[in-house]
Amino acid sequence: MSVIYSTLTSIINRISDEIHKSFLFTFIFTILEFIEKQWTSSYFKRFYPSENFLGFFNKSIILKNHIFNPLIVLFLFALFLILSMSAPSTSLVITLILAFAGFFIGSALLPRYILKNDLKNIIQFQRKDIYSIGFCLILVSIVFFFISVASVGGIPLIKPSIRYLLKPILTMPVFLIIPGTCLVASAYLKDFNDSKITRSQVRFRFIFLLAIDCAFLLLLGYRTPLLAAFLIIIIIGFYGNIVSLWEVIVGALIGIGAIVGIGYFRSLGEMTITSSTSPFYTLQSRADFTLHVLNLLDFIGGNFGLTHGHMLASSIPGSDLGPRMMVGKLIAWRTEVTVTPTLIGQMVVDFGKVGVFVGMMLLGFILGIGFKIVQITKNYFYIGLYALLLTYTILGIETGILDIQVLIYFAIAIFIYFTCIRRSFCK
Template sequence: MSIIYSSLASIINKISDEIHESFLFTFIFSILEFIENQWVNSYFKRFYPSETFLSFLNKNLILKNHIFNPLIVLLLFALFLLLSLNAPSTSLVITLIIAFLGFFIGSAILPEYFLNNDMKIIQFERKDIYSIGFCLTLLSIVFFFISIASVGGIPLLKPSIRYLLKPILTMPVFLIIPGTCLIASAYLKDFQDAKITRSHARFRFLFLLIIDCAFLLLLGYRTPLLAAFLIIIIMGFYGNIVSLWEVVIGALIGIGAIIGIGYFRSLGEMTITSSTSPIYTLQSRADFTLHVLNLLDFLGGNFGLTHGHLLASSIPGSDLGPRMMVGKLIAWRSEVTITPTLIGQMVVDFGKVGVLIEMCLLGFILGIGFKIMQKSKNYFYIGIYSLILTYTILGVETGILDIQVLLYFIIAIFIYSLILVKSRN
């Protein structure tokens, strides 16, 4: 396995080096270096709030030490359910209790029995991580231009053409998220090794976030945009690049962005009027998703209906995607995509029993990742934990059903498993 990794890393490093040495990218990075130096030495930086701003937040130990603990998933899931205009059925309440209990056991209890003594993490070269991230980001930008050219416009400016976007072209665009995550990890390593200052690291994190927002916002997608925002915030917090008060303010901005983009997109599509409350778009979305979950819970029962077929439909080449399959299951309409929440796939595939097992497994993956990150403080493991936690949080509504997201979890499981085995020997 190490031979395969070394060979692939060598190829990617050569590609990255060739691109960096080209005239175009030499020119681009020269401009960015100039802007960075102006930023770091700017007179106006002194007007930005200091570390002591809103210092009372640091006195809250839960916020300071556990704001991005895996249990945040349960908190956000509960808040999402509370947004709904209608109450869940009795059967669904039982399913939710099972789900919450399974996740709590997996994330908070089981990890305590692992990696308590001598933890041996797998070390990755900074250059390899940066090169992989750079190539993924460049590939996603190329597919962004191909995507907008295929529909003849920018979806943000013409919302109706967003539905003409082809998934086979847009899926590679979303690789910008893990791409910039890996690049940010490399910059975090530079900061940890004192090769760059905290101000330099903050500028580079901010620039990566701007790059993500610029391309993802133009496509008109909210979820990937929020993913990019969350990853940078989580990585910055655990890498001591972002302060707690910035996390809290950032969270408020993120919530505002979700509400704002959804509200104006709904106005553009004439599904609401200007007199409608902006938060109504969130409430109606949560209510519809909960209604879907009620139906899936009824279909799944105790032992499931589709027995893994819904999850397997994420594989490219399937007749229906997972969210289209949900549409067919509950409404016999395969031309629509419907989000089933975090446990929707679990309950319709394997019922309440499956919910308990899968939520426990999901919690365990995040719990082990959180423990490895806390104990090692390693730049790469901060990045990978931020990536899988982000998509779990977003999966509260959408479910973890996209093939690329499943791939992120498979990679995380593989690396964490190697660490568990290595640490036992």
């Protein structure tokens, strides 16, 4: 495995170096370096609030030390359920209790006994490798963005109706900008930790990465990937001491506002609501519909499931139906629409209530191990990896963790984490 990794990173590093030497990118990075210098020495920076702004937040131990604890998933899941305008069935309540219990055991209890506190033998990754991989992923996503826009003959944000003409085979590579941003941001965090760049410089680079993500993802009309980029930058910045607690909280409020705002104006453009409708209605109705779907899936799945892994397997490219289309077929016999099944929807359909408990415990365990490694080592790469996993788990509360690229991220993380566990028991 190490030979394959060394070969791949050698090739990617070579590609990255050649691109950086090209005239176009030399010109771009020269301009960015100039802007960065103006940013870091700007007179107006003194008007920006200090780290102690809204200092009363820092008095909360939970917010200061555990705001991105894996248990935030349960808190947000519960909030999502409360947001719905209808009540869950008795059977679904039992399923949810099992889900919450399984996740709590996996994230809060098991890591205490399985992973040792001495983590000197964890896998170490070279900063250059991480940066090159992230840089190349961003370039690939930008290329496919222009291909996707050209394929539908317009920009989906401006013409919302053409968003449904986008081909998944072309848009999926665009979303590689998310892990690409995560890896590049982690590399910049490493530079900051090694005192190669200042806090002002790394903050500027984080903002620039986020601006790139916003520019391309927003133009495609997607809210979820945009929120993913936002969350990743905030989580990496928080654990890297680059972003203050008050900025995290304000950023969360901005993120919620973006979800509500984009959904509201997109719904106006599609004429599914009128201007007199409350902006929060789109969020409430979406939660209500998703909970209704989950009620049906829970009834279908029962105690031991119906599809026995077929829904998860349908995430593989080339399947007749994708997992969200399979949900549409199961609940309404409509295969031309995609329906979000929540975080536990796939688990309950595939393996029932038993599968929900085991699946949520495994998911919690993965996040719990990642969180413990971050807490102990403060390693730049593991901060980025944890940020990526936690982000997609939070977003999966509504959408589910069903996209093949996200499943690959989790598969890579599982391999890395279990290698770390094995090494922690080796002398």
